[in-house]
Amino acid sequence: MNICIISASTREKSASLNVANFVCTQLKQLSVTSQVSILNLHQANLPMWQEGLTPNSDIEIQLNQADGFVFVVPEWHGMTPPAFKNIFFFFNACFAHKPVYIVTVSAGTGGRYPISELRMSSYKNSFINYIPVSTVVDHVNDTINDKGEFIAQSDFIAQRIDEGLQFLLEYSHALCQVRDSAIFKEKRFKNGL
Numbered sequence: 001m002n003i004c005i006i007s008a009s010t011r012e013k014s015a016s017l018n019v020a021n022f023v024c025t026q027l028k029q030l031s032v033t034s035q036v037s038i039l040n041l042h043q044a045n046l047p048m049w050q051e052g053l054t055p056n057s058d059i060e061i062q063l064n065q066a067d068g069f070v071f072v073v074p075e076w077h078g079m080t081p082p083a084f085k086n087i088f089f090f091f092n093a094c095f096a097h098k099p100v101y102i103v104t105v106s107a108g109t110g111g112r113y114p115i116s117e118l119r120m121s122s123y124k125n126s127f128i129n130y131i132p133v134s135t136v137v138d139h140v141n142d143t144i145n146d147k148g149e150f151i152a153q154s155d156f157i158a159q160r161i162d163e164g165l166q167f168l169l170e171y172s173h174a175l176c177q178v179r180d181s182a183i184f185k186e187k188r189f190k191n192g193l
Ligand SMILES: Cc1cc2nc3c(=O)[nH]c(=O)nc-3n(C[C@H](O)[C@H](O)[C@H](O)COP(=O)(O)O)c2cc1C
Pocket: 009, 010, 011, 013, 014, 015, 016, 017, 074, 075, 076, 077, 078, 079, 105, 106, 107, 108, 109, 110, 111, 140
């Protein structure tokens, strides 16, 4: 399987990137045969979408090649960062009928809002498939350090992430069948609703 982890913060010293690095290490240990990559939105430095703007082809290839995704999303002002929503404007088609495990991040006690926002608002034209398992990494700086190491005293979050990743791998296998189907290839309707 090819899994792409998107770190949705545009901040340089981002706690979401630390979480993405931890998730990457966990995933490689769980599935040695999988290819795992990170798309760091700070490095990607994408412009805001405008009509006629050509998408970055390296990112498009990376997203297209993925069978599944982990979205590591910080809560900013009770929302997902605008730079992350921007991804759907450029690359909607890359996500069609692929599974996503949402992991949200907060330095404090927040982190819940991006889960409901993504589940409510990003599926219609992307045909994205959020798996039912999500994980909130709150108090992130006491949980995963800037080397991507797990430092919390309890292993609760590490266990949640382990479960989420195992489900993601299963869904990634299963949904390949959907994308191989005749109805997927027919592309009868452009939008999901
Ligand atoms: C513009 C901005 C708004 C934020 N708003 C919230 C918020 O609504 N809830 C919350 O729990 N944390 C909020 N935070 C703090 C984040 O939890 C903190 O920055 C955390 O490290 C995750 O973001 P990062 O990946 O950019 O580091 C905000 C941070 C920024 C930069």
